[in-house]
Amino acid sequence: MPADPQKPRAKKHPTQNPRAFQNALVKWFEAEGKEYPWRDTTDPWAILVSEIMLQQTQVATVLGKGHYTRFMALYPTPRAMAEATEQEILKAWEGLGYYRRARNLHAAARAITRDHGGYFPKKYDEVRALPGIGEYTAGAVASFAYNEAQAIVDANVARVFSRVFDFQERIDTSAGSRQLWKWAADLVPGDNPRAYNSALMELGQRQCSNKSPDCSSCPVSQFCQCSDPSTLPIKKSAAKVTRTDEFALFATDSHGRVLLHQVQQGKRREGMWSIPRREHAETLDLALALKTTYSITRYHVTLRIYACDAQNVNVQDQEKWHTLDELEQLPMPSPDRRALESLLD
Incomplete structure (x- = not known):
């Protein structure tokens, strides 16, 4: 047939x-x-x-x-x-x-x-x-x-x-x-x-x-x-995007140096240098210098960075002042690198 x-x-x-x-x-x-x-x-x-x-x-x-x-x-x-x-x-x-x-x-x-x-x-x-x-x-x-x-x-x-x-x-x-x-x-x-x-x-x-x-x-x-x-393929549903806020300091001293924080061992971005994060309450009296956003894994982050003079900042462990030349040599997360470039422009 x-x-x-x-x-x-x-x-x-x-x-x-x-x-x-x-x-x-x-x-x-x-x-x-x-x-x-x-x-x-x-x-x-x-x-x-x-x-x-x-x-x-x-x-x-x-x-x-x-x-x-x-x-x-x-x-x-x-x-x-x-x-x-x-x-x-x-x-x-x-x-x-x-x-x-x-x-x-x-x-x-x-x-x-x-x-x-x-x-x-x-x-x-x-x-x-x-x-x-x-x-x-x-x-x-x-x-x-x-x-x-x-x-x-x-x-x-x-x-x-x-x-x-x-x-x-x-x-x-x-x-x-x-x-x-x-x-x-x-x-x-x-x-x-x-x-x-x-x-x-x-x-x-x-x-x-x-x-x-x-x-x-x-x-x-x-x-x-x-x-x-x-x-297809069949797999577990993707996790929902979580929105979160971060607050940071753009601190400079009289020598033009910038304060950065080195992420501790065992933390995400371990060893990288980032703009120092702070609790929201610590930034209430400071002027907002930059607001930006970035995404990482399932998080959408709004990052607010506040200007702060050296004499008004409490330098914490793992934080250090760096010259502008040194910034070019330090490993830094992309969101922080972009933010610093905007702040220093």
Whole structure:
């Protein structure tokens, strides 16, 4: 009996047709893949730096503002970074946020220098054992640097698999994560996993995006089991945005120095220098110098900064006067840097 022309063709299942799925992805990537500096190298250190930067920062920020290029110029090898101070590292990372990533990368560089003579380890297990390196990052380095058949699952891959397999379970649970990693392991090819994994990640970034997936030109649409990609992936509802207020002092002395506070160990932005925060009651008699806003994780912050002379400020622990030249060398959160630039303009 001839096929009904009105009936849609049955979808191919990726794990039942792995070679066809892999080939479709790689063919698309070879024709459409973006050019990035970390794709022009097999240097595992350069790849590790890019992966750490991209964990919670968009490609446009990492590249468009020159963060990756500047960082690699400063620290082209693990040994170069290992020999730098934490303050230098935080300054170099300024503008990328999530500064724990920089500390983890610094710790990894020191471990490579101490335990591997400065040479990046070539075995997956040794990469995985580096401080701050998780399963995804180790797999990405092994895959992209050494062309090793390692499964990888980041947010982009998780989104692709949840839709391709019509996964009707939450992906942010232990069970959901295990299933995603199983699919990733089942599908990664033994030949040219570098191109396949790059294609899989880029598919999620560009085609199978979170809010506006382009299914019409998707290279693996013939394998996609879901009928409504807008409903996938399933995960816990995002936390509501919390609005909060911060109050700070713009204190200067007769030498033109500015008072700054160094964030204590264990606190968010540890080691960074910021405009000193105060309780609201301590600012009631001061003149407002600047009001600005910024967002961080689930918080939307209104920051009010009040002008204060040196003789009227109670300098607290972890606070120090700095010259304008010194300000340029200190690591500082972006909201504070922008605020100071406005105040000093």
